[in-house]
């Protein structure tokens with residue numbers, strides 16, 4: 528009994544093509560749980576899009592399904608179990624790592640990452656200039672810049688970073704960027720026509736058209752309860768008459784408790800208790816929707832199923848019926864993916 532991801536294949540692929548068309552030189556990013564689709568499926572789609580390069584998050588995610596080059600986004604470190612080969616492009620964020628890679632005898636392909644306001648990884652402007660003098664032994668494929676999400680300061684920051692890159696006089700004109708709007712990308716492309724900008728895109732590409740995706744859970748069981756009846760692992764009692772509904776999907780799928788939808792101050796809580804609401808009884812909003820409404824967990828999700836509480840008066844779905852679930856795609860594992 529499954530938590531299933533349904534993909535409207537034609538609509539999803541149309542969307543992929545539109546995003547790829549809007550962002551010339553796109554480098555599709557596939558990492559982690561493969562944005563809910565799995566890494567192998569994304570590699571196949573990247574191939575289908577006809578791109579020459581894709582990116583993965585880490586070395587262990589390098590698969591064999593993609594024909595072109597694969598950029599590893601996590602910077603190479605001496606302690607990484609790295610994979611080497613003609614199709615692998617390593618990210619380098621420290622001069623000592625550049626020296627280690629240059630000391631190999633197989634000319635690894637690399638990009639030099641320049642640190643940004645993200646402060647995650649990368650070289651300073653000064654080290655980028657020094658790197659230009661230490662490239663014997665590696666094949667420089669480009670520069671990498673990772674900016675914060677939707678930041679209003681990105682345009683000004685990109686100007687400064689591009690100035691550093693120009694000043695470093697590196698033997699490459701390719702710059703891999705992340706999280707820039709198409710408008711900013713277009714502006715940069717016209718300000719720096721000699722550079723080749725390569726946007727690395729994950730979420731907007733794979734998950735940009737949520738209407739093409741539907742997550743559904745199966746109703747596994749239901750039990751009518753009266754006020755005061757005990758249920759569940761913790762011997763809780765029903766605060767009023769209703770139905771305990773058992774649905775597929777639990778902690779193993781990444782189904783978790785969400786923060787209460789309304790405020791959670793003491794004043795809010797007091798107001799809810801005064802209203803006699805079910806959330807005041809300790810029931811928390813679940814990601815499961817029945818008749819268009821988020822229903823409450825009767826208790827925290829179990830490993831592979833969850834218990835919901837439906838107050839009397841709400842339609843009780845049949846056993847075997849599927850109900851919609853709103854999940855974070857990057858944090859959910861599906862039992863099955865069905866692409867139409």
Ligand SMILES: *Cc1c(COP(=O)(O)O)cnc(C)c1O
Nearest residue numbers: 556600673705727728729730731
């Ligand atoms: C994950 C990642 C991306 C893609 O991020 P999305 O927000 O999913 O598009 C791009 N660049 C880098 C360096 C990343 O780590």
